[in-house]
Amino acid sequence: MSESPYTVPALPAERRTGCPFDPPAELTEARRHGPVSRYTHPGGKPGWFITGYEQVRSVLADPRFSSRKDLMNVVDFELPPAPPGEFLLMDEPEHSRYRKPLVGRFTARRMRLLTERIEQITAECLDAMEKAGPGADLVSAFAKPIPTIVICEILGVPYADRASFQEQIDTFMNGETGDEELIAAYTATQEYLGRLVAAKRADPTDDVLSELADSDLTDEELRGISLILLAAGFDTTANMLSLGTFALLQHPEQLAALRADPELIDRAVEELLRYLSVAKTFHRTALEDVEVAGQTIEAGTTVVLSYHTANRDPGRFTDPDVLDLARQDGGHLAFGHGIHLCLGAQLARVEMRIAFSALLDRFPTLRLAVPADEVALRPEAADIFGVKNLPVTWDA
Template sequence: MGESVHAVEAMPTARPPGCPFDPPTELVEARRHGPISRLTHPGGQAGWLVTGYDQVRAILADARFSSRKDLLNVVGFAIPPAPPGEFLLMDEPQHGRYRKPLVRRFTVRRMRLLAERIAQITTDCLDAMEQAGPPADLVTAFAKPVPAIVICELLGVPYQDRSSFQERIDAFHSGEASDEEVLAAYTATQEYLAGLVAEKRANPTDDVLSELADSDLTDEELKGVGLVLLAAGLDTTANMLALGTFALLRNPAQLAALRADPALLDPAVEELLRYLSVAKTFMRTALEDVEVGGQTIEAGTTVVLSYHTANRDPERFADPHTLDLGRRDGGHLAFGHGVHQCLGQQLARVEMRVAFGALVDRFPTLRLAVPAEEVALRPETADIYGVKSLPVTWDA
């Protein structure tokens, strides 16, 4: 570890003015200095920032780096372990115990079988939006309800409970709720899931949570698994739909190409995932000394993995800061990599293919209803990046 290693004093968060889709300038600059930089965590601990594609991918596949919440060395005090069932913050074998029963329920085949139902949900939302007439907030009219209805039906959450669930999940991820509000939303969600789990055990229906209730998982574990699936299934896809539409409207030539050639839909979804990387960063802690990018990451050190710079790495993607729906150099990390790669990625892909395709087909004159600089963005402190609202209009 020489003196030439680039250092970042604190995790950069400010995006370039007028560039809501680009990573923070300091992160891009750090990547120019090399794929790995020194980083000082909020609690003053020395850590690492990994911005290169190959290095992020390698760490995600390396069992010498832990996902355990209680091993994170970032705040200067001990962090408790993840609650039962919240397997994203666990290592093997605990992680596999929760994930393996879910894998067969989220296969490509099973998700494609949902396409017809997703298409109907999308049509219903677009019908209501069209009947209400322009302008509309695409977030509340379309981007949130489509994945919310899909994931709630998949897990067996009653339709009438969807709105309250959405509000609580927003509190987790918005970056604007106070610690007290986040805790209240988490507690209320846990209480709701406890009741739902009891109902599924007593009166199982045709849904994922009922299937899991017939396993050896305890009620506490089922609550945790349910929370992970609901939170991931609601917020990430909703923000991809809204921010993705914003990006398309800001790139009219790409949008026109998509409208002209439906065959672009699949690569368009992959390119939007790469270009936007709404799940911006993840953390791992080294279990032993590991060499990455020519640097030794010391045992016990927590590294921040920058997905949005990895997915804009010029050594991996040609002209990486350009949205190119015809791009063929795939392999983005928007869903992660390794044993923790997003369980619901195939569901998200189906939802985006159906939703984007239906939206651009239904509203050929769709456009922003406000200047682009007035679109309200989520703060960079949000776990998942996106827009708070997206006012749009069209020729009725």
């Protein structure tokens, strides 16, 4: 018989101001007691919290755990199925039906072909910062515009509509929006995407949505796919760019190493992904009784997979709480694992390599403009962790 498991207290727990890069202490403590802990979901349903690297990776690859939204047993009422096209919340074969047409459009080779355009977008943001500065909010001036413009161009969203899209996606993801405003933003976005899909069917252009429109996918399915790509392509990368810069500025020896050796950027990006793990948690529901690390996850029970503690697991990484841009032991789970491995992982990597390198090259004296503990953090309730703003300055 296994030992009685540890119980994770109610979450979300907030992070320490000034040093928000570590997971909440409650989750680190849970992992110290073992990789699988009891947990009660905010809706009152009993569940489990999985904090160990090997266990999170195992569940992500195990078809006995479901991603279906309607099977998530976290509240005391039945959830509806995921809308058509929103494949992150689906299992096979529905998941592959939507994902497969996209895979070839987000390969490493195709993302590298975007390098010149991403460099141009980044340079334009930095030009505007330099012209207006010294002094800027790095979130609004740099971290948000770059991935917003890139994903909108990939999908074929007209330039004039990009600012409103950025605002609407941020409304979905910031963790502070009330239900009424959330529904209004979602409805407005769906209505806009419906008009965009119709426009692409009538007059295709050179973009992913136009290519998808020339298929058997319905308008409703195309809206769902577009929403997933817009939200994932914007919010995660935007928060990696802002929180990643914050982390580098708070680790001057690592920043100096990167400045001294620009070839270190590939490893630096992977280490920042591991160290920060801005996509903190995902859910899976057991389709049958499954044993994980000696604990039986009962059929119908929803587990929380903690990416940020898995990526800090001392059983997998040497000195996991240390930011080491030259780290050799890779293999993080920041993009997930298994069939739901992040479709845009290669795009995010290209964007981060270009953006971090250009920012540090353009502003060699870049520094925080406020004390670190005054940097406003996104609430832990947000799906993606990050900072609300990042005031920086530099020598003219």
